[in-house]
Amino acid sequence: MSKSSPRKRAETHLKGALRRMQTDKGALAGTGIIVILIFLAALGRFITPYDPNEQNYDEMLLPPSLSHPLGTDQYGRDIATRIIYGCRYALLIGVAVVGIHFVVGVSLGLLAGYYGGYVETIIMRLVDVMLAIPSVVLAVAIAGFLGGGIQNVIIAVGAIGWRAYTRLVRAEVLSAKEQVFVEAARAIGCGDLRIILRHIMPYTMAPVIAYTSLGIATAILWSAALSFLGMGAQPPTPEWGAMLADGREYMQDGWWIATFPGVAIMVTVLGFNFFGDALRNALDPKTEKRI
Amino acid sequence: MTENSILLEIRNLKKHFPIYKGIFRSAAGWVKAVDGISLKLKKGEVLGLVGESGCGKTTAGRSILRLLEPTAGEVLFYSHGQAEPINVTTAPPKVIKKLRQDMQIIYQDPQSSLNERMTVGSIVSEPLLVHKIGAPSDREQEAEKLLKAVGLEGDHMARYPHQFSGGQRQRIAIARALCLKPKLIIADEAVSALDVSIQAQVLLLLKELQNEFNLTYIFITHDLAVVRYITNRVAVMYLGRIVESAATEELFNNPQHPYSEALISAVPVPDPDYRVRRILLQGDVPSPIDPPPGCHFHPRCRYAEDICRNETPTYRELSPDRFVSCHLADKLNLWSFSK
Numbered sequence: 001m002s003k004s005s006p007r008k009r010a011e012t013h014l015k016g017a018l019r020r021m022q023t024d025k026g027a028l029a030g031t032g033i034i035v036i037l038i039f040l041a042a043l044g045r046f047i048t049p050y051d052p053n054e055q056n057y058d059e060m061l062l063p064p065s066l067s068h069p070l071g072t073d074q075y076g077r078d079i080a081t082r083i084i085y086g087c088r089y090a091l092l093i094g095v096a097v098v099g100i101h102f103v104v105g106v107s108l109g110l111l112a113g114y115y116g117g118y119v120e121t122i123i124m125r126l127v128d129v130m131l132a133i134p135s136v137v138l139a140v141a142i143a144g145f146l147g148g149g150i151q152n153v154i155i156a157v158g159a160i161g162w163r164a165y166t167r168l169v170r171a172e173v174l175s176a177k178e179q180v181f182v183e184a185a186r187a188i189g190c191g192d193l194r195i196i197l198r199h200i201m202p203y204t205m206a207p208v209i210a211y212t213s214l215g216i217a218t219a220i221l222w223s224a225a226l227s228f229l230g231m232g233a234q235p236p237t238p239e240w241g242a243m244l245a246d247g248r249e250y251m252q253d254g255w256w257i258a259t260f261p262g263v264a265i266m267v268t269v270l271g272f273n274f275f276g277d278a279l280r281n282a283l284d285p286k287t288e289k290r291i
Numbered sequence: 292m293t294e295n296s297i298l299l300e301i302r303n304l305k306k307h308f309p310i311y312k313g314i315f316r317s318a319a320g321w322v323k324a325v326d327g328i329s330l331k332l333k334k335g336e337v338l339g340l341v342g343e344s345g346c347g348k349t350t351a352g353r354s355i356l357r358l359l360e361p362t363a364g365e366v367l368f369y370s371h372g373q374a375e376p377i378n379v380t381t382a383p384p385k386v387i388k389k390l391r392q393d394m395q396i397i398y399q400d401p402q403s404s405l406n407e408r409m410t411v412g413s414i415v416s417e418p419l420l421v422h423k424i425g426a427p428s429d430r431e432q433e434a435e436k437l438l439k440a441v442g443l444e445g446d447h448m449a450r451y452p453h454q455f456s457g458g459q460r461q462r463i464a465i466a467r468a469l470c471l472k473p474k475l476i477i478a479d480e481a482v483s484a485l486d487v488s489i490q491a492q493v494l495l496l497l498k499e500l501q502n503e504f505n506l507t508y509i510f511i512t513h514d515l516a517v518v519r520y521i522t523n524r525v526a527v528m529y530l531g532r533i534v535e536s537a538a539t540e541e542l543f544n545n546p547q548h549p550y551s552e553a554l555i556s557a558v559p560v561p562d563p564d565y566r567v568r569r570i571l572l573q574g575d576v577p578s579p580i581d582p583p584p585g586c587h588f589h590p591r592c593r594y595a596e597d598i599c600r601n602e603t604p605t606y607r608e609l610s611p612d613r614f615v616s617c618h619l620a621d622k623l624n625l626w627s628f629s630k
Contacts, residue, residue: 016451180403183358188418188467189391202408 017282027278033271037087044084052077052085053236061254071256073247079256082238083264089239090268093154093223094216100158101215105165106208110196112166113173124170127163135160139222143231150239153232157222161215168211172204179203206280213276217269224265240265297369298507299332299355299475300376304364306347306354310580323579324350326531327364329606334474337501337508339518339539341554342528343576348511349399351528352477355379355509356394357387368394368475392422395468399480401460405452411438411463412448418470437466440503441496458489462496469500477509482517494521515558519543524612527551530587531579533606537613545625547615549592552625586618594623 021027040047056076064071070079112123130138139156146152176182177200185199224241226232233239235246240261247258305327312319324347332338340348353359355366357379367376370393377390398404405414416434419425425433435445441462452460461481468476478497482490498521500506510522518525519539526536527550535548546552553570572591577583583590589599598618606616617623 180398180400181406183353184396184398184404184464184467185406185417187356187358187391187396188471189388189421190417191388191421194421198409199406202406 017279020282021278024278024281026274027282030271030274030276030278033267034275037091037268037271040084041087041091044087048078048081048084050078050081052082052238061250061257063254064256070260071254073243073254073257074250077236079243079260082243083240083260085238086240086243086261086264089150089223089233089237090220090265093150093157094219094268094272096154097157097161097219097222098212098215100154101162101165102208102212104158105162106169106201108162109166109169110173110201110204113170114177114192114196114200120170123166127166130160130163136225139226140229140231143226148231148234150233150237153223153226156226156231157219160222161218165208165211168207169204172207173200176200176203210276210280213272213279216272220265220268296333297331298334298336299330299369300365300367301328301330301332301355302365302367303327303329304351304354304366304380305362306350306359307362320580323531323582325354325361326579326582328526328528328531328533330526330533330536332475332507332509334507335501335505336524337510337522339522339525340509340511340528341513341515341518341525343513345576345579346528347531347579348513348528349479352396352479352509352511356396356477357382358396370474388422392418392471393474394477395471395473395475396477396479397461397464397468397481400484401452401457401464402484404464405460407452409451410448411443411450411452411455414452414463415448415466415470418467422471424471433470434466437469438463440469440500441466442492456489458485458493461485461489461493465493465496465500469504472504473506475507475509477511479511480513481510483512483514490517497521515554519558527554530576530582532587532616533614534588534617535615537615541613547609547613547620547623547625548588548617549594549619549623549625550588586616594619 021031054077056072059068059072059076060074062068062072062076068078068080070083072078073082108123108127112120139160142159143152143156146155182195182199185195190199220240223232223239224244227239227242228245233242235242243261244258244265247254247261250257304325305323306325307321307323309318310320310322311317326347328351330338340351342348350359354361357366361380364380366379368379368390369376370390377386379387379390379394382390409417412431412434415437416430419430419433424430431448435448438445438447443459443462443466447455452463455463461484465481481497482493485493494517497508501508508521510518512518522539524536525539525542526533527542527548528534529550535542535546535551537547542551543555546555553572556570570593574591577587577590584603585601586592586595586599586604589595592599596619602618604616604618606614607620609615609620
C-alpha cells in the first residue's frame with residue numbers, strides 16, 4: 001500500500017481490475033492470444049492471398065512450405081487461410097454460446113439461490129431433468145431438429161451448457177446470502193433486486209468468470225463435434241472443428257490437415273483460460289499483492 | 292420520565308428456530324433462542340444487553356430490527372412526530388424500508404460486514420442511494436463528511452475495505468450506520484473484535500456521536516467493562532430470557548439475580564491488592580432446545596431451592612425500573628462491587 005501512488009477520486013472497480021491485470025503475465029499471454037484472434041477474425045482476409053474455399057487440384061495435400069506455411073488439404077485449399085477465416089467462427093460461436101449460458105444460467109441460479117422455496121425447487125428440478133438427458137443426445141437432437149448452420153449450432157450448444165452455471169451460481173448464492181454484509185445491506189434498506197445484483201452477484205462472479213473462459217473453449221469443441229456429425233457448420237465453411245474432422249481421414253497422407261486446426265483450437269482454449277484466470281484474480285481485490 | 296420519551300418498546304419478543312430431522316424434514320424441536328423478552332427503551336438511553344455466548348443477545352438484536360422474522364411478540368417503535376407507534380413485527384415491507392432510516396445496526400466483525408468489492412465511498416453512501424436522498428454529488432459529499440466525523444480521511448473514499456485495519460473498518464461501518472441519521476443504533480458486539488486500545492477509541496467515538504446526533508443505543512456485548520463504561524441501563528440475558536434489568540450502577544452495586552452476581556464478580560478490577568471472591572459457575576449453559584424446568588438458571592445456581600426447580604419465576608418489577616426474574620430476589624444477600 002505504501003508504494004501505491006495516492007490516486008485521486010474514485011477508481012472504479014473495473015479500472016482497478018484492469019490495472020491489476022497489467023502486472024499479470026498470464027493475463028498478458030491470454031490477452032495477446034485473444035487480441036491476435038480478434039485481429040485475424042477482423043482483418044484476416046487482407047493478410048492471406050488465397051481464398052479459403054477455392055479448390056485447387058494442382059496443389060492437393062502439399063506439406064508445409066513457404067507458399068503454404070501450414071500445407072494444403074485434399075482439395076488444395078491453403079490450411080493457414082482456412083484457419084484464419086475460421087477465427088471468426090470460433091469467436092462467434094464461443095462468445096454467443098457463452099452469452100446464452102451466462103444470461104440463462106446465472107439468472108436462474110441467482111433466483112433459485114436467493115429466493116429458495118418453490119422457486120428454487122422448480123428451477124433446480126428443471127436443471128436435474130436437463131442433466132438427466134445426455135448432453136450429446138440433446139445437442140444432436142436440437143441441432144438435427146433445427147438443421148445445420150452456425151446459428152443452429154449456437155442454439156443447440158447454448159441449450160445444453162447453462163445448467164452448470166445455474167448450479168454453480170446457486171451454490172455461490174447460498175454461501176453469499178449468509179454473509180454479514182448481505183444482511184447489512186438489508187439493514188440499510190436495500191431491496192431484493194439491489195441485494196442480488198449489487199451485493200450477491202459480484203460475490204458469485206469469480207468462479208463463474210473462470211468457468212466462462214472454459215465455456216468458450218467447450219463451446220468451440222462442441223460445435224466441432226456437431227460439425228463432425230454433419231449437423232454443424234456445413235462444408236465448405238472453414239470452421240476449425242469441421243476441418244479437424246475432415247483431416248482425420250487423411251492422417252496418413254497429410255498429418256498437417258488435422259493437426260493445425262487442432263493446434264488453433266488448443267491455443268485459443270489456452271488463451272481464454274489464461275485470460276479467465278487472470279480476470280478472476282483481478283476482480284477480487286483481496287488477491288492484490290500488498291507491499 | 293414521561294411515557295412520551297419512550298423510543299422503543301419490546302413486548303414478549305420470541306424467536307424460535309426449528310430443527311429439522313429425518314427424511315421428511317419435520318420439525319423435531321425448537322431452539323428457543325429468544326424466549327419472551329420485554330424491554331422499554333427511552334430516547335437518548337444506552338441499554339446494555341449482556342449475557343454469555345449463545346444466550347440469544349444477537350438473535351434478539353436482529354429480531355428487533357426484523358432482520359430475522361420474530362416468532363411472536365411485538366416491537367413498538369415510537370417514531371418522531373407520530374402519536375401511534377409502528378409495530379415493527381407486523382409492518383409491511385414499505386414501512387420497514389422507511390423504518391430502516393431510523394434503526395441501524397453495527398456488526399461485530401467489520402471484516403465481514405463490509406462488501407469487499409465496493410469502495411469505501413460507495414459503502415458509506417449506499418444508504419442514501421437506496422433511499423433516494425440527494426444527488427450523486429451530494430451523496431459523495433455526505434459520505435466524505437461522515438468519514439471525517441468518524442476520524443477517517445476524505446481521500447479514503449476510493450479505497451477498498453481490505454486496505455484498512457480492523458479499527459478503521461469498524462469506523463467505516465459506523466459511518467454507514469450514521470448515514471441516514473437514525474434514532475436507534477443496535478451495536479452488536481461492535482467493539483469485541485477490536486484490540487483493547489482500539490476498543491477504547493471506538494467506544495469514545497460512539498459516545499461522542501451519541502451526544503452529537505442524539506442517538507439511542509442498544510449495546511449487545513459480553514464485556515461488562517464496556518457495559519459499565521457506556522451504558523445507562525443493563526439487561527442481563529440468560530438462555531433467551533432477561534433475568535434482570537436495572538440502571539447500570541444499580542446492577543453493579545446491588546445485583547438481585549444470582550446470575551448477575553456471578554457475571555459481575557467476573558469483571559477484572561485493575562487493582563493488584565483487590566481480592567475478589569470470584570463466583571465460578573458450574574457446568575455449561577444448558578441447551579436452549581430443552582431448557583431445564585422451573586428457573587432456567589437453577590442447575591447452576593448456588594442458592595437454588597425446590598421452588599426454583601419446579602416453578603418458572605415471573606419477570607417482576609422489584610422497584611421502579613428494576614426488573615428481576617428470581618423467586619428469591621429479595622431474600623438473598625448477594626455479592627457486589629460496593630460490598
